Amino acid sequence: MAAPTETAAPTVTGQVPRAGDAIYHAGSRAVQDRVGVREAADHVGRSVGRGIKPVAAAFLELQPLLVAGAADPVSGAVWAAALTGAPGFVRATGPHTMSVTGGVPADDPLARALAARGTYAGTIALDPRTRRRMRLNGVLTPTRAGFAIEADQVFSNCPKYLQRRESYEYVGRTPGQARHGTGLTGAQRDFVAGADTFFLATAHGRGADASHRGGNPGFVRVTSPRELLWRDYPGNSMFLSLGNLSADPRAGLLFLDWTNGTTLQLTGEARTEFGADGERRVRFTLAEAVQRDAALPLRWAPPEYSPANPLLP
Template identity: 60%
Template structure:
């Protein structure tokens, strides 16, 4: 089948000079869920979902559950059981038929990932679950993915702990120490969720409401950067792997191109939510990807929340 690239992605591909490579990679994108993909999905304890809330803000959220809570229920459909936690910015919209969503399933144990974009299925919305009718399904390479082992799925109380318009000092430290985050973008009616990884410090906090990170070489599709050309809205999700806490940011992003060919994405924060998922996942420390570029020493400090419930301070990784 192959992918029909949106205007923004085509613009970036031409600017960077990767149109031929992008066409080749795009042939791997389909609308159907193959058997190997269905098996992969049923093994995962979490799924990242991107969508636009009722106020027009774009968010990336993490849904968790025992393996099997996400499964293929048809050749072009996945069903997610358990629903969205109360207080999550996407709790209402994922129950609305026709809502555009982007999803990514990532397995830190094997460094495998799968992306599925589509819309909430009007015929499969029910209490405690929702389904997505797939429009695009494809896998990505393991580049920049850190390897981790699961420690526990903690079925304890959770919820939103803090809301704001800028990052607190603890949240700044959390971001600086991150080796992984997820980004949701949207353009031309569709939504996509993707992964960004690197060594701690690859995401910079330039001000309490300003972040930046390098755009490392990838698969040449430029779906995320392409979306930002035509719609600057973006949603970021920073999971704290060891504690299971989540940091969600919504705002606007733009890409800067340097004369040496490097690219930097600059993100302006509009809204911040810090929370603990009621079924939060805890993982081991990372085995860093050998593809991660080096980061300037001293840029990563602090790590965000501790595993104990209700803790507001920082800890040491």
């Protein structure tokens, strides 16, 4: 649901609507029923299809950034990673297929998943300039140039909680070495606490998903070097991410610095806490962190915060 002052994103599929139970698994249904939004979820779910319509294909070809999430085929850990390229590096190559040229460094924690045929992958293409976002989930196949995903779910989200960044530029950078840890350093804790955006990757038995979380800086609380906490703001009632987490607590988080290109990838487990006040909070326990300085060759303009962002205490 879009905030009253905002315009909802355009529908990216024009297909025959899919029944709610074909879109949502038992985990999502359990959360929808607990919150009392099953009917609303079924209404929103009618916009979900398997096809990539022309408006969606045109949107993809303009993007310099794609976030992907999946489970590592060896360790099982769920990770999210950012992929970048000149517009056109992501494109629709068929009515149900999205192809990506390039990938991630060989030592990126998502590299094995992106190189494995049959990986369930979730992706989100987000354009801060227009505050539009599009999600495509499906099954991955490696290609000579990168990888392709045969879509199972294609849909757009409203611009709620998405910060506007008017422009970007490419910057010549030499990515630093990946630094691994099992607890956040002081600098990493500050990085997370000051973030206005992160990406959340989740998985379930027959799929994966990558989604966006946004708010005013401080909306993610660092309660210890190995624990984060954030409030789950009201959204479109689908509960794909929280539904996945109710069935499988594995989660991957991606924080990126929109100015200097640093990325911080976290993997661990996340669980939703339902408060008596009706609010939902997600508590994430860290298993491993990977930081890479100057990882992305993009520098974005300063943010204009979404008017939907709740005020923080």
